[in-house]
Amino acid sequence: xSELLSLAEDVVGRARPGEEVEAYVARGHDLExxxxxxxxxxxxxxxxxxxxxxxxxxDGESGGRLGFAWAGSLDRDVVEATLAEARDNxxxxxxxxxxVFAQPxxxxxxxxxxxxxxVADTPTERKVAMAIELxxxxxxxPQVRQVDSADYGDERVEVALASTTGIRATNxxxxxxxxxxxxxxxxxxxxxGTGFSVARSPEGLxxxxxxxxxxxxSTRMLGATKAPSARVTVVFDRRxxxxxxxxxxxxxxxxxxxxxxxxxxxxxxxxxAAGAVTLVDDPTDPRAFAATAYDGEGLAxxxxxxxxxxxxxxxxxxxxxxxxxxxxxTGSAVRGGFAGTPGAGCRALTLRPGVLDQRAILEAVGxxxxxxSVTGVHSGVNPVSGDFSVGIEGLMIxxxxxAEPVREVTVASTLQKMLQSVLHIGGDVEWLxxxxxxxxxxxxxxxxxxS
Amino acid sequence: xxxxxxxxxxxxxxVLERVLATSLAGGGDMAEVFAEDRQTSSAMLDxxxxxxxxxxxxxxxxIRVVIGETTGYAHTADLSEAGLLAAAEAASAVARQGGGTRxxxxxxxxxxxxxxxxxxxxxxxxxxxxLLARADDAARSAGGAITQVSVGYGDSRRRVLIATSEGVxxxxxQVRTRFNVSCVATGDAGMQTGYESLARTEGFEVFGKxxxxxxxxxxxxxxxxxxxxxxxxxxxxxxxLAGGSGGILxxxxxxxxxxxxxxxxxxxxxxxxxxxxxASPLVTLVDDGTVAGExxxxxxxxEGRPxxxxxxxxxxxxxxxxxxxxxxxxxxxxxxGNGRRQSYxxxxxxxxxxxxxxxxxxxxxxxxxxxxxxxxxxxLGGGQVNTATGDFVFGTSEAYLIExxxxxxxxxxxxxxxNGPEVLRRIDVVATDFxxxxxxxxxxxxxxxxxxxQATLRITGITIGGTAA
Numbered sequence: 001x002s003e004l005l006s007l008a009e010d011v012v013g014r015a016r017p018g019e020e021v022e023a024y025v026a027r028g029h030d031l032e033x034x035x036x037x038x039x040x041x042x043x044x045x046x047x048x049x050x051x052x053x054x055x056x057x058x059d060g061e062s063g064g065r066l067g068f069a070w071a072g073s074l075d076r077d078v079v080e081a082t083l084a085e086a087r088d089n090x091x092x093x094x095x096x097x098x099x100v101f102a103q104p105x106x107x108x109x110x111x112x113x114x115x116x117x118x119v120a121d122t123p124t125e126r127k128v129a130m131a132i133e134l135x136x137x138x139x140x141x142p143q144v145r146q147v148d149s150a151d152y153g154d155e156r157v158e159v160a161l162a163s164t165t166g167i168r169a170t171n172x173x174x175x176x177x178x179x180x181x182x183x184x185x186x187x188x189x190x191x192x193g194t195g196f197s198v199a200r201s202p203e204g205l206x207x208x209x210x211x212x213x214x215x216x217x218s219t220r221m222l223g224a225t226k227a228p229s230a231r232v233t234v235v236f237d238r239r240x241x242x243x244x245x246x247x248x249x250x251x252x253x254x255x256x257x258x259x260x261x262x263x264x265x266x267x268x269x270x271x272x273a274a275g276a277v278t279l280v281d282d283p284t285d286p287r288a289f290a291a292t293a294y295d296g297e298g299l300a301x302x303x304x305x306x307x308x309x310x311x312x313x314x315x316x317x318x319x320x321x322x323x324x325x326x327x328x329x330t331g332s333a334v335r336g337g338f339a340g341t342p343g344a345g346c347r348a349l350t351l352r353p354g355v356l357d358q359r360a361i362l363e364a365v366g367x368x369x370x371x372x373s374v375t376g377v378h379s380g381v382n383p384v385s386g387d388f389s390v391g392i393e394g395l396m397i398x399x400x401x402x403a404e405p406v407r408e409v410t411v412a413s414t415l416q417k418m419l420q421s422v423l424h425i426g427g428d429v430e431w432l433x434x435x436x437x438x439x440x441x442x443x444x445x446x447x448x449x450x451s
Numbered sequence: 452x453x454x455x456x457x458x459x460x461x462x463x464x465x466v467l468e469r470v471l472a473t474s475l476a477g478g479g480d481m482a483e484v485f486a487e488d489r490q491t492s493s494a495m496l497d498x499x500x501x502x503x504x505x506x507x508x509x510x511x512x513x514i515r516v517v518i519g520e521t522t523g524y525a526h527t528a529d530l531s532e533a534g535l536l537a538a539a540e541a542a543s544a545v546a547r548q549g550g551g552t553r554x555x556x557x558x559x560x561x562x563x564x565x566x567x568x569x570x571x572x573x574x575x576x577x578x579x580x581x582l583l584a585r586a587d588d589a590a591r592s593a594g595g596a597i598t599q600v601s602v603g604y605g606d607s608r609r610r611v612l613i614a615t616s617e618g619v620x621x622x623x624x625q626v627r628t629r630f631n632v633s634c635v636a637t638g639d640a641g642m643q644t645g646y647e648s649l650a651r652t653e654g655f656e657v658f659g660k661x662x663x664x665x666x667x668x669x670x671x672x673x674x675x676x677x678x679x680x681x682x683x684x685x686x687x688x689x690x691x692l693a694g695g696s697g698g699i700l701x702x703x704x705x706x707x708x709x710x711x712x713x714x715x716x717x718x719x720x721x722x723x724x725x726x727x728x729x730a731s732p733l734v735t736l737v738d739d740g741t742v743a744g745e746x747x748x749x750x751x752x753x754e755g756r757p758x759x760x761x762x763x764x765x766x767x768x769x770x771x772x773x774x775x776x777x778x779x780x781x782x783x784x785x786x787x788g789n790g791r792r793q794s795y796x797x798x799x800x801x802x803x804x805x806x807x808x809x810x811x812x813x814x815x816x817x818x819x820x821x822x823x824x825x826x827x828x829x830x831l832g833g834g835q836v837n838t839a840t841g842d843f844v845f846g847t848s849e850a851y852l853i854e855x856x857x858x859x860x861x862x863x864x865x866x867x868x869x870n871g872p873e874v875l876r877r878i879d880v881v882a883t884d885f886x887x888x889x890x891x892x893x894x895x896x897x898x899x900x901x902x903x904x905q906a907t908l909r910i911t912g913i914t915i916g917g918t919a920a
Contacts, residue, residue, distance in 0.1 A: 037520075039520055039521060040545060041520065041521065042523075042524060043522070043524070043545050044526075045524075045544075046524075046525055049528070050509075066502070070508075071507065072511065078508070085506045088576075089576070090504075092501065092576050093500075093502070093504060094499075094500040094502075096500055099502075124544075145717075146716065146718060146839075148718045183718055190720070190840055191839075192839045192840060259497065260599045260635060260637070261635055261642075263641060341503060375835040375844045376833070376845070379832040379835070379844065380846045380865060380866035380916070384644045385641060385644060385677075385863070387864045389846070389918075393842075407840070407842060408868055409914070410865075410914065411916070412685065412865060412917055414918075447918040449685040449686055449868075449916040450914060451686070451687060451914075
């Protein structure tokens with residue numbers, strides 16, 4: 001860890017007069033195992049490291065000019081060349097008074113323990129055995145005719161960030177996962193379902209639960225047919241609800257707001273959702289998959305309340321978008337590794353939990369459709385216009401309980417209308433991979449399209 | 452066929468031979484070194500400012516050891532002999548049955564030269580930025596309702612080398628250039644977006660052939676048109692897809708399902724269908740990595756096989772699947788040149804290249820005129836498929852109602868959903884106006900550039916997921 005920070009500091013120390021320099025250094029180890037028919041289909045392991053350098057030329061009168069370069073290596077000559085390239089790139093940027101680097105803002109970083117030595121200490125044989133066991137368990141079910149993939153994977157990631165503006169930050173975390181994809185079949189009928197489990201280390205993984213989930217999701221879809229088009233109440237499974245929150249989050253990015261790409265722009269203080277909706281982003285909650293003490297610019301992450309009792313309260317900002325909006329960073333800079341530059345975004349969204357679990361929500365709803373998976377989120381959901389249309393698989397809800405399975409149908413509305421039409425938020429919070437927790441979510445007045 | 456060029460290889464043949472021999476020292480049927488040197492540059496203009504000019508460099512090698520049905524893989528950014536030998540040790544950890552000394556002799560070097568007239572790395576950065584400014588101007592002057600424009604430019608040069616214990620020594624040098632424009636238009640009913648892109652396996656010369664203003668105007672026009680759009684219909688309707696609207700229909704409806712990894716694992720609806728009628732007789736579908744300039748083009752795939760033209764469906768009859776090394780070996784045949792990977796950090800798998808439907812003989816205007824009622828899709832967004840069930844979706848990003856054989860009102864974005872084999876049988880007319888479009892295909896966490904193509908065609912019925920009851 002300290003050597004990564006020293007390397008970042010070393011690069012920063014080479015800043016010339018009239019420029020600011022920021023270095024982001026990352027190192028990772030990962031392992032991935034796939035099992036098939038009781039054997040190892042593939043076993044891949046690797047270490048990688050890299051650096052991203054931003055140079056800001058501050059000698060101009062009309063504002064700073066920013067350049068960026070990255071390399072997948074920490075060799076001395078490569079790092080040198082990367083700094084030179086970033087410096088050259090900066091000379092071509094448009095001067096902009098709002099482009100500055102983050103400066104320490106006095107907020108103390110949370111003390112988070114996201115590193116579990118179990119990832120490194122568990123022998124590879126044990127990890128391989130978990131993937132094989134997961135496959136065996138799912139394949140043993142009489143209605144499962146194939147297991148497409150049964151995987152174990154883990155990673156260890158270390159990051160150090162330093163800048164001439166006084167930023168010094170390090171983050172490190174481990175993660176491990178198992179996932180399995182089952183194909184259930186009866187005659188010509190084929191249905192699929194996936195199950196997974198995530199944890200900071202292999203000991204935290206639940207093989208039985210992941211396997212049972214894949215079996216349940218694939219077998220209960222057998223016999224699915226297309227349903228007739230109708231206006232319906234939709235109950236979203238926890239995993240799907242997490243995906244939906246992830247989509248809404250891009251409209252809550254301060255960067256999208258200041259650039260006129262968010263349907264929330266100009267609506268602070270207004271009622272944008274049903275009264276039951278309180279939405280919080282809190283990367284300092286260690287249960288969140290993407291929890292982290294420091295953001296992508298090295299500022300302390302913090303808890304931000306975005307929607308409170310249905311009223312829009314705040315957006316998430318990195319340093320540059322905050323300046324454009326005339327406010328301060330909310331510690332919400334995210335970046336996609338050493339090859340990416342920071343932007344504003346969510347890491348750990350949750351809805352304030354309600355009191356009902358999934359069963360109680362189904363009873364309360366009475367009739368509608370339960371959605372277990374969605375497809376086409378990237379092609380059918382537009383976070384700028386709010387238009388929402390996705391393919392779904394799920395089960396009809398009749399008399400307050402799950403009934404016959406449906407497939408080859410879509411549900412549609414707009415994100416704006418969906419937020420206003422939230423009927424129930426589950427108390428069944430599940431921490432999932434991604435940027436949002438999962439909770440059962442019931443939304444009224446959606447259009448089901450089928451036959 | 453590839454020609455021998457005089458540039459220095461990424462790794463010397465003698466080193467490769469020693470690394471391959473070490474990879475198999477513990478046993479194994481096949482060992483492979485995949486080395487890659489990728490240089491990228493990109494620029495982004497947003498909110499009228501050049502926000503980011505970025506350069507990237509990545510070099511490394513992945514070593515694969517295959518023993519029976521098991522594959523071991525390790526990669527390293529260290530291309531020295533010591534670095535490669537360490538990765539070889541790690542990759543061969545799956546094969547510890549003992550194999551003894553193996554001697555690997557590589558065949559003659561097959562190397563393709565870059566297919567670019569002007570290497571982007573030799574173009575001044577200012578010339579790339581000028582393209583961004585021109586596109587921004589063109590988009591903003593398309594209409595006062597255009598409230599935001601972002602323009603992206605990117606180029607990459609990817610040199611790859613593949614050496615295997617079977618004697619293969621192949622190299623390719625792939626140059627790609629892309630340009631994209633996204634616009635937001637704002638009206639009384641809110642905001643709408645429009646997108647257009649150009650992406651070619653070519654150098655900077657591409658901008659001498661295609662004007663960036665044209666791309667910008669197309670993106671802006673799309674956003675402006677949708678300002679007055681009404682909600683898309685809900686339910687099953689006849690759909691006419693415009694020529695070059697994306698071609699993603701075939702990519703999702705059957706392309707993925709014809710990848711041999713899904714076939715050998717019995718996770719595709721097209722298993723056991725070779726020789727069967729799987730589509731309308733109007734459908735002849737080809738996957739062709741050799742089409743010069745197209746986004747999914749290459750000379751050598753990421754396993755050292757030359758790209759090829761493969762007919763997948765001929766007059767509605769399934770003729771073959773797409774194959775990589777591992778799946779072809781299992782069936783005792785040769786790879787079809789479809790083994791690809793995102794980078795040296797990834798295992799190769801079966802991927803599409805440029806997948807397209809051959810043109811038919813109908814006049815595209817007639818197709819619309821002969822459709823009394825339906826939806827006309829001028830531009831598609833992305834899509835997704837479940838290969839095991841065949842169910843797939845694809846999104847519209849510019850669509851209109853067809854009423855009395857005429858294109859009328861614009862529609863808001865929606866997904867269409869169908870089942871591959873059913874939808875392919877419902878294609879009842881294919882026109883002459885063939886065109887290709889670039890796209891990015893994601894599979895199992897890896898992204899690769901692909902091309903899709905088709906002429907105007909009609910599907911007699913498919914479900915569109917709008918909100919209009």
